[in-house]
Amino acid sequence: MNNNILASKQASKQASKQASKQASKQASKQASKQASKQASKQASRNYNLDLIKILACIAVVGLHTLHKDISIVNQSLYYICGFAVPAFFMSTGYVLLNRDGVHNNYSWNKIKKILHVVFLWSLLISISYLFWRVIKNELNLQVLIVLPKTFFGGLIQRGYLWHFWYMGALIIIYAIYPLLMRYRKRLTLIWIISAFVGVLIQITSYIVGIPVQRYIIQTFRLWSWIQYFVLGGLIGSHNNKEKVSIWKRAVVCILMNLSIVVYQNVMGKTFLHNSYAEYFYDSALTIIWLISIFYFILGLTLDTNVKSLIQNIAPITMGVYLTHPLVMRVVQHFVFVDSLGMSFVYFFAVLIISSICVFAMRKIPFVKRLVEL
Template sequence: MNRKRNYGIDLIKIIACILVITLHSLDPMMPVVRNNMFNAALYYAGTMAIPIFFMASGYFMLNKSTISYAYSLKRIKNILIIVIGWILLYSAAVLVLKSKFELLNQVKGSFLTGVSESHFYHFWFFWSLIIMLLIAPIIVKILQRSFKYYLVLTVVFTLICLAQDISLHFGYTYIMKDTPQVLRLNIWIEYYLLGGLVGNTHFNKIKYFVKQHYLLFSLIDIVLYVVMIIYSIWNAHIIGWAYAEANYNNILVILVAIISMTLFSIANPKLDRIIEFVIPATMGIYILQSFVIGIVEKNSIFSTYPVVVIPVAFILCLIIVKFCKRIPFVEILFSLK
């Protein structure tokens, strides 16, 4: 076992992976979700998935001793291999089997949400990661020059996010709706910066304080999480936008994300073997989950009980990824090295 790993961060990334499946399995516009309090609550619990992913990335990336553009470009190249590889494989299969040229539409759909017949709508996250990698060297230089400058930058982006959240309640939801997810940069930079903050040595005193009062902060986190879910259900009716993405700027989501990341970063979960088994598959699970969910949901029983899709999709994706990662060359499409 690799004791140098932060198993707490690995665990929260696995949880985030499950929460992504939750978001995609429970459409808040479906009557079975909208009219069922349990299903609706579970859907909004998934709100934390994307903030956690960006924070986890910032946690490690922004606390490296140095980041060059050569390093960023290497990481970007690896992401592009995954994105382009999957789109090319799918488009080639459709061309051969259905004589349809889908390449351009699938590329467009991987960047922009709402593109009809796109099966790579969730790949916007990869494009956002590319943007984060392009700005990471600049942020690291700011951090190395002065931690205070980094704090100021984080506060500025936090205020921008809070202002945008407030604007949704004054009839400006169309601004955020009309902005593709990949270009909602203030949100992704915000969580990227917060992740870097939690992982920074200057944050260690706060971590130590939280560790001394771990149970108290865990209870606070749980209470805030429940309040966030209740607020999200209420907010959907107020602003007329039911999807979880409407709440990423909300102070409750930001607080839960910070506290959760802090708690998991100092946790010592006794699940080493399980974590080491699952964590290498999380990237592949994220890639496959939308396809698997689409297939599983064709069974009528899942239309009545969509919650069951979550564990079924997760287990199926895990099995498929573990199998594919054993195949030479194919494994390149399932891991970001």
């Protein structure tokens, strides 16, 4: 009987040891697979493109905070920051139009995610508005429509979330994305047509003396967004770092930056009678300028430390875009912008506070849905 008990214990111990060994092996295999997947993802990551997104994110804050009419320096920096919005569309096209294939539900899932983010922000704004009305004892029937008004208003450049027009334009781009992929072999023709329409509108604006684009909200300026989206895709399929030296790219990019400042300043005052950067997106010179920026940055060789920094910053770019106008509303109560120095204070305050807020928000499980697409 003792022998049977001893044998049973030994068998149980052996089984337990074998199960533990098997579980350990399985866990090790899974961890190795996950590490391999992560390493593969990092290896295929385009850090240069992420750098463009980061610079575009900084530039879009500059567009809204540098107060171009204060000085010639402000005006010059403002015009240079004008590459931001086209660069966002180009970087998206760079990735999407060079995918091997697209699942039928891909675009719809992206659209749902965008709408989800817009709804969450609209809900947050609506709750804040309701709370404020209760405090002031000013409740009325208007509170019933604040949520749909904020939601749809943001998508068409209205209300507190006016900057969400970009989300509305992105929804349209994702909606036509499968169609563009179907005619991927004709992307060059699509780009030529959309660029031609844009340049024609730009020339017409110079002739009539006002920007024609002002009569169409940014959400629906599809000729511009399709043109830049497709242009990004074409650059992605033709970019060759070795073909042109980085120094030549740098010289061209610097010259184009100088040219764009002079061009937009002169044309804005002389012909358009309007100096906002958004009314130059259709200019042929602006398109060439964006191409020079992309080819220069994509041609850079980045070291490990720079890649690590980019990897940490890149995930917050969309969040900074979404939050910075709301941060501006707060900061402008403490910073009075009446000089070059104060405009820099305003710019850096908004950029830094927005970045810190997004970093913090991404650490909170539910809240991070507000700043991630």
